[in-house]
Amino acid sequence: MAMCAALRCVSANFSAALPLLTRPAHIWTCQNSLRPNVLRTLYTSSRLSGALKFTDKHEWVRVEGNVGTVGISNFAQEALGDVVYCGLPEVGTKLEQMEEFGALESVKAASELYSPLTGEVTEINTNLTDNPGLVNKACYEDGWLIKMTIEKPAELDELMDEAAYEKFIKSLDS
Amino acid sequence: MILRLLNRACVLSGSVRLKSTLSTFFDEMGKSGIILKSATTGIFENLALEDWIHDHVDLQNRSMLLSWRNSPAVVIGRHQNPWQECNLPLMRRLGIPLARRRSGGGTVFHDFGNINMTFFISKKKYDRHRNLKVITSALKALRPDLEVAATDRFDILLNGHYKISGTAAKLGRTSAYHHCTLLCSVDRSVLSSVLKSNTSEVIKSNATPSVPSPVRNLLDVDPTLDSDTIMNAVASQYSNEFGFDGPVITVDPSHEALMPGIHKMAQDLQMWEWIYGRTPKFSVCSSLVVDDVTVKLDMDIKNGAVEQCAMEIPEDWLPSEMVNEFTSALNGSKYCPNEAAVLVAAFTRTVSVTADVAEKIHRLCAGVVSVM
16 A cells, blocks of 8 residues: 555656656656556555455454454455545444444445454444544554454354455456 | 236236245346336335345346435435434424435435436446436436536536535445435425524534535426426436336335335334434534523433533522433433423422422423424
8 A cells, every 4th residue: 555655646746747758767667567466465465464354345354362353455445435434333232244334435325334253343443533534544554443352263264365355356357 | 916017117016926026026027127116205115115125136237227206305314413414393393204314425305396216236337427327318318408417426417506416325235326316396495494404503523414505496497397207218218328128117115025124124214213313423512591591501412312411500590409400311311302301391390399490490491402
């Protein structure tokens, strides 16, 4: 994500500053040789440790001890556009796997959120109240949505690991 | 299921083969596109119909258009605050119900002069501009001189200035719906008075706000453009755009056998917990004048209930123990005028007060209720 953003920033600055000159060759070469899926791999290997598991609805869960932190993937936040409101459940809500637990509102579409696991909500990310854009800016870190207990650890085995998820989203593109 | 073909329309009547639902009926039809019209004008039944179709009909290889109209109602978006968006006391007096839909977006007023159109499709093929183009093309086919165009915000403007349509959408697991309004002959004076909140200045909230716009009816620019003409034109254009042919099917959402579970969906949409209780946390900070005395009111409302209530009242007007009793009575209660009135009446019966104090509490309650 950081590298993506950096490349975009650099090219944007250049195009603003040098409107009449051709863009420096090395910038173009960089953009052309790094295809989107390669950028994604670079991003995912550089972010935090803590194995992420993914659902086919583009939610992720990171397990630390008995608690799972849940959020949406980069693919999902890009598809969503700018998030303007996060509708999250109350602490203590019991969720079944695949149960709808809330919705993210962006550019007037409310997108439902589905629980990756069965468990109970222990914490919700209150930073999202005043700063819903964190879901776009840092979907794997500060833009987490809820934390929950893991009642059925076996459900984790059904989820995709990173490599499988990368393959999955590539198959969607085609 | 008995189908009666009436001109280009067909009506699904109540008698149903066992195990046959609307969903299986569509599968059996085998068409890639279907146009529906709702037979009911109840807002909750129609919102339930949308949700039922979204949840039960296979939309992976099929697209559907549903048109529907309602008797007067105000509909707020999923994450909105009704106290901020509309005049609830006025709506109660006029008997206009409030509904909260499951899609995002802003607040709208519906009556028979407004056509709602819902475009159902798979998430992959979800394209709001394509849908709005169906509407603008249909209108232009009817009246080539009509200046209508969709904006980046997915509004449709008439003459580049007046809003005649607003959009909202919901994305589910594998399918999506995009619905929009279309102002044909709405009562604009009712619209503007109910969509103007009487308490927005005292509310502090992060709920999604509406973007107010000047509106116009299509009938104002062309008296021959009535709802039926428009709905037929849109249906035709939709068939052209999505490449299929077929009759407009009228569906009655009250047929539980045809749509199992729809009745409960309509009930759920009418629950206080959904309509008001889903309001994002907000605070009310108001200065009321009761008996020439200024009362400062501070309340935090969570899930539509009073989480915290504080009042600043001159001690010589009402003793602080009374004030504390009053605020305690409200704590934890629904932020609702009836509930507040009942609670305060109950508490005045349990504490021994002079008639004078009882009167003051009564008037104080009326003041507090005025912001609900």
